[in-house]
Amino acid sequence: MIYGKITLEDWRTACVEGEEPESSFESYNLRLFFFGTLYNRDTLQATPDDTNAKLAADAFLSDPAYGFSRLDGSFTIVYYSENECGVVRDHHGTHYPVYCHIDGNFATSWQFLEDQLEENFEPNLVSLSTFLQRGILKKNNFALFDVHSLGAGEKFYMLTELGYLMPVWASVKLETQAKVHSMFDSLKERNPSLYEKVADDIYCLKRDSVFEHEPKVATERNPDVETYSRRYGELHAQAIRRRIGHSRRVGILLSGGYDSGSNLAALRSIYDGQIDSYSVGFKGDAWTELPMARLMSETFGTRHHEYEIDGTEISALPDIVRFLGEPFMEGGLMVNYCAMRMIGDDKPDVILGGDGSDQYFGTSGREVALHYLAARIGLRPLLRGINRLLEHETFDTGGKLSRINFHLDKILHILEGERFGFSDSALCALLQNPKEDFEPVKSLRPDIHSFEHLYAQHAILSDLETVINRIILFKASSMARMFGNNLTYPFMDLELFHFLQELPVGLKCRGNSVLDIARGRSVSKYLLKHHYKPLLPEAITLKKKQGGFAPMPLFFRDRARRAFFKEFILASGIMDNYLRRDAVEKFLTDYEQVAEKEGGWFWHRQNKALQYFNLLTLVVWWEEFVEGHEVKF
Missing domain, CATH: 3.40.50.620 (HUPs)
Incomplete structure (x- = not known):
């Protein structure tokens, strides 16, 4: 457990509490606490006496915006300086999760944060609806309001005027704080719109990526x-x-x-x-x-x-x-x-x-190629129309039309990741207030300059x-x-x-x-x-790839267990003002036919089981953290 506050007040005495850091660093202009481990001390040219915190501090001081991206490891970093402070997660977020309140308090447990602040965070229904569709929460959102979850390779941070302006005027030697204020005042006169943006950004909690992930298109006619x-x-x-x-x-x-x-x-x-x-x-x-x-x-x-x-x-x-x-x-x-x-x-x-x-190598080459070809010959509008038509529950039977739509969905939404969960229409049928509690995912613009461009974009996004x-x-x-x-x-x-x-x-x-x-x-x-x-x-x-997929229907094979889950779900408080009891009951009743039917198309049974898993998981979470009931199966 790590907890503290992102604050520019008394930065020399601000502390991080809970677990002892693996190492810490302090100088006249920076205090840094390092939790976790570094793997690339060799490329950072570390000496045996250099602590991981010292290496992280050197990286930050050399480039406050992206210096931490030089670090390869599993870590959480908390840092304080006169002009910037924040908390950082490693490239892929393999160390502790980090949650931050809008006032700058942070912890590696949102429950701890809620207790410390003596608040009762309310569920974010739009984010929970995204979970029912995808198995993950809405990007840059959490399951609860007023608390933010820090993503992999990101930082929560605050800046002063100097912290904000230094990257803007990196070539200018800023000798005194007074000179910075003078520049800030002159900015107000010369560029009022930029001044307003700066004024909104300083001394406020912000989120940003530490790692730059720009798609790179590498081509070589005859690579060695x-x-x-x-x-x-x-x-x-x-x-x-x-x-x-x-x-x-x-x-x-x-x-x-x-x-x-x-x-x-x-x-x-x-x-x-x-x-x-x-x-x-x-x-x-x-x-x-x-x-x-x-x-x-x-x-x-x-x-x-x-x-x-x-x-x-x-x-x-x-x-x-x-x-x-x-x-x-x-x-x-x-x-x-x-x-x-x-x-x-x-x-x-x-x-x-x-x-x-x-x-890292890139997946879904076939779907990327099909999307690229469909875009180049102008077929995407037609395919989107077919996709919307086949999304209706009438066609969700596991037959040929289901298979066509399954593959169409992957091709058309190539930049969004696989969507194993409820479709837009099926989800809206489950919600009491779909207009308020559901926001369709905004599609990103595919780069169809070439197959290689789209492949690289898909690999990043x-x-x-x-x-x-x-x-x-x-x-x-x-x-x-x-x-x-x-x-x-x-x-x-x-x-x-x-x-x-x-x-x-x-x-x-x-x-x-x-x-x-x-x-x-x-x-x-x-x-x-x-x-x-x-x-x-x-x-x-020599063996053909078999997929390595976990057969999810296995977990719902037992009839008595399904009956228990059905009773548990329908009795949940989540039905009071979020999910429609009749629609949920219909889904659970219809699943009985899927579970009892022998054979059939694997991905139809798999996706139905994943929908069931998403629903069951959400109800368990709701009962535990919203209703306050301990759940046992």
Whole structure:
């Protein structure tokens, strides 16, 4: 627990309370508290005597706007100076969550903040509606009013006049505070509109990104694959070396696919100590990857551990919601929970996860290509019309029209991330006041200058800023904290990120043409596969990708459990002024037919189960944090 206040008053004596910082730094012009760990001390040219706080302070003082972006780690930083103060999260938000009140008070628990301020935060119904659609809250919003959740790679901060003006007049030597005030007064006369903007910004709580994520389009007619491959392998091994340090025992999450296999192959090439591998499967799942995980364990000599999910694990949902403090749901959440729980008390020093590799290379190449081609030939208006028509519940049956609309939705909303949850029309039917409590997501403008431009834009806006930062690393790091495990992510290394940003798109998504990619004739993560294919068993490299999806209907297979959930949901106080009881009851009744029906299209059953999961999760959160009732399943 960390808590304090972002304030420019008495900055020399402002303190951060709760947990002791890993290190702190103080000079005549800056006080900084560092919580967490840094991985790239080598690239920061640290000496053995340099603390992490000192390195963070140097980065900030060299560039107050973006200096923290030089730091690669899992951390929270709180800093105070005469002209700026704030709190910062690491690039992907893998350290503590940070919540801030509008008055500048912050804490790593919003419940603690509410108690300290003796306030009762009201639920933000628009943000909760977004959760029902997507499994995550509305961007830059929280589940409650008057409290803000700090995103990955962001900072909450305040500025004085000098703090604001220094970047504007960076070339001007500001010698005295009086001179700054003089410049501020002259600005009022010369540029009143800019003055008003500055006046509104100073001494007020602001949110900004520390990391610049501008899509980079790298093309190269005949790239030297072997040179790129060697460099990628070096950077990946270096990322692992930085994270394991001098660990005597290392763990690894093993799925049976390329990413976890590449982590294991690279780890074994630099480390000959004990490795514990952990794999999670699903009982009765024909697509299970547990046999492939066992094969890799045997190939690289790990002590292997397995767990098979049977659906009863949903009883842990109230514990998960209480720990997270906010509604969140994604298909792999229960997998992460079970993996972290399986590790138990016999913990390795560090555990390597394979998260984020897909997204750093870029995903959905086929959908990106189809959107690009549809835009270039003017088909998007027609496709949007078909999409709106097929969204109606009449066509939501799992038949051919459902499949068409499923793929249309992914293609048309290419920059928004996958939308597993209630459609716009289905959500509005659930809400008592849809005009007030629902705001459609504003579509971003796709960059269709070329396929490469759209691919790079999708990789930043959807893959990185949404999927990595708000979904997969949020769930993975949260479940690791829940069980006290030191989980880290080599593929998220900052140097790897910059390397892949400059990598030609053709070495990320390999296809002979945009049309071929649109037809599904391409190789994703091409460079990674090229580098690691000779090092992994053929059974791994030759098998077709099976998806690795968690079969969500498994958790609702038991009829008695569904009856219990139905009674619990319909009795909730959430029906008083937010959800329509009749519409919710209809959804739950209709789900009975989906649950009892054998076979059918996987993604129809999967999405219905995810809708159920979103609804159940929201009701658990509401009962716990709005009604104040302890929930047990």
